Amino acid sequence: MRGLLNLNRGRHLVRQYSWMEAVKTMLAKPRKKIYNLGACFELADISQTSYNPSKLSESKFLEYSNLSNKLHLREAISHILIPRVVGSGNHSLVRQYIVQSLKDLDWHVELDSFHDTAPIMGQLHFHNIIATLNPDAERYLVLACHYDSKYMPKAEFLGATDSAVPCAMLLNLAQVLQEQLKPFKKSKLSLMLLFFDGEEAFEEWGPKDSIYGARHLAKRWQHEGKLDSIDMLVLLDLLGAPDPAFYSFFANTESWYMRLQSVETRLAQIELLERYASSGVSQRDPTRYFQSQAMRSSFIEDDHIPFLKRNVPVLHLIPVPFPTVWHTPDDNESVIDYATTDNLALIIRLFALEYLLGGDQAK
Numbered sequence: 001m002r003g004l005l006n007l008n009r010g011r012h013l014v015r016q017y018s019w020m021e022a023v024k025t026m027l028a029k030p031r032k033k034i035y036n037l038g039a040c041f042e043l044a045d046i047s048q049t050s051y052n053p054s055k056l057s058e059s060k061f062l063e064y065s066n067l068s069n070k071l072h073l074r075e076a077i078s079h080i081l082i083p084r085v086v087g088s089g090n091h092s093l094v095r096q097y098i099v100q101s102l103k104d105l106d107w108h109v110e111l112d113s114f115h116d117t118a119p120i121m122g123q124l125h126f127h128n129i130i131a132t133l134n135p136d137a138e139r140y141l142v143l144a145c146h147y148d149s150k151y152m153p154k155a156e157f158l159g160a161t162d163s164a165v166p167c168a169m170l171l172n173l174a175q176v177l178q179e180q181l182k183p184f185k186k187s188k189l190s191l192m193l194l195f196f197d198g199e200e201a202f203e204e205w206g207p208k209d210s211i212y213g214a215r216h217l218a219k220r221w222q223h224e225g226k227l228d229s230i231d232m233l234v235l236l237d238l239l240g241a242p243d244p245a246f247y248s249f250f251a252n253t254e255s256w257y258m259r260l261q262s263v264e265t266r267l268a269q270i271e272l273l274e275r276y277a278s279s280g281v282s283q284r285d286p287t288r289y290f291q292s293q294a295m296r297s298s299f300i301e302d303d304h305i306p307f308l309k310r311n312v313p314v315l316h317l318i319p320v321p322f323p324t325v326w327h328t329p330d331d332n333e334s335v336i337d338y339a340t341t342d343n344l345a346l347i348i349r350l351f352a353l354e355y356l357l358g359g360d361q362a363k
């Protein structure tokens, strides 16, 4: 992805918000301007979703917090952490690994396959992976990441944070929560895991050379009238390095961002986050991943954009600043901080369970 952010000079970009202000923001249903390098588009009025699941009870929260499979997470990372440029043999291997892992857990998996032309490479065959617990559900919480790695002709690029770790986190969620997710194979509200292909640019990031898979799928689903079934697209990117700081980017998903904050706080209170308080980076709270700040005027281009443009609510879980190894050969296994990775995976699992279970949808 490409970012238009400068936190060091970014005080004007980052504003503190209070609960009261957040409530006002939600009530105001603001029109939101999104700035791009060369363009500006404006989203239509976005209603805050009326879905408001209850928080997990103390006992359920504790019960689900104790579910984990750290060995599986590491195994999944090792399977995905190979150069996997679109069209390569490794790319097929990683795709097959993701598909088979989910099929083994009894997920419904389909590929959205298409051809597109890319600079340097010519025509390429792309495949988005779409996995659902219930393919006939009416609504989905969608957790997404990209599984291709960046083409880097002069170096071996593994893309640990970008995005082997996020992919592994999603597979691990399916593995760890297999029992808890069973009711969602029949429910109207269900879970979807989306693995985008072709996120990376081959030559230079631009509207025709980047997010190939996301552009294709958002367009296809718009034509098929399927976008309305997405409650929210939660996009994971650049995860796995130590000391990430996340921000709320979008007003219409701020209440869900606050839920992530709340899960993080609850876990910290019962001391279930590993090596939690970190070395700290200036201009943020070093004792939290999910910062109590909104970042509205900033803009990061990533797989969410074609969906955002079509008014799909988006929660973008990407650290700001990006990891220092971003788009360098150093984005390899050595940058992965497993304590942080396990902590984030746990927060995301609990968030997903609260979203799915809190509304009593599966009962």
Ligand SMILES: [Zn+2]
Residues within 6 Å of the ligand: 001, 150, 162, 200, 327
């Ligand atoms: Zn990248």
